[in-house]
Amino acid sequence: MTFYDGRSGFITVVSGPMFAEKSGELVNRCMKEEKYAGKKVIAFKPSNDNRFAEDEIVSRLGLKMKAVSINKMINDDLEEEILKSSKGCDIVAFDEAQFFSEKIVDIVLEIAYRGSHVIVAGLDLDFRAKPFGYMGELMTIADEVIKKTAFCPCCGRPARFTQRLVDGFPAKEGPIELIGDTDSYEPRCRNCYVPPFKA
Incomplete structure (x- = not known):
């Protein structure tokens, strides 16, 4: 359960394997806050993941929202651009965060320090069952971690x-x-x- 009160920064990380509807959780939370609470929302996604759309986050169940597509290798200029464009937003979301370079951790922290609710979704483990990218660090600094699961097609567990x-x-x-x-x-x-x- 989220305890974000809108007065202080908060970090939520949604993690799990592929097909666990992590993006759907992210989109659903953003849409609810935007529609029912009138919150200002901005979302980012890595440009290398364009399986479903170039400028949208799309879940497997059909939920979708507009997103800014950015390079996964975040340099100083892009970091400044992300911080500038997210300034004044109540909710800042990052999908497929396992692909982003190390700067994603500092960016998430800075946005949270400014008072926004940051929602991050991504794979926590790669195909070797090893920590994927900087998701482990993001989960460590998070106020809330949501571990999603899918259904095993071999046995249903x-x-x-x-x-x-x-x-x-x-x-x-x-x-x-x-x-x-x-x-x-x-x-x-x-x-x-x-x-x-x-x-």
């Missing part, structure tokens, strides 16, 4: 892991970042997940 597939079989190797969908990934529970070294 709650899925916490993201299984990368190659020709339908668990991947043994590959780059950490590989944009894909149901053709390359599926959620798995701990019992059904196969780490690369056991594939």
Whole structure:
């Protein structure tokens, strides 16, 4: 449950595997605050993830909202631009945050210090079941962490892991970042997940 009172900064991190509707949680929270509480909202997404739209965050259940597409490698100029464009916003959201470079942590902290509610969504683990990007640090500094699960297609249990597939079989190797969908990934529970070294 969120205890953000609108008077002080707050950080919410939504994490979990692929197909867990993390983006949907982010969009739903932003839309409710904007529609029912009249809050000013701005959202950002990494430009390398354009599976569903270039300028929108889109959930698998069809929820969507406008978003500013930005380079995942955040330099000083882009950091300044993000802080400037989010100034005065009640809610500042970042989707697919696992792709952003280290500066995302400082940016989230700065926006929260200014009094905004920052909502961050992303994969907490990569296909090797290792911490993905700076999501671990974001979860550490968060006031609220929401751990989402999907459904394991192998057994129906709650899925916490993201299984990368190659020709339908668990991947043994590959780059950490590989944009894909149901053709390359599926959620798995701990019992059904196969780490690369056991594939």
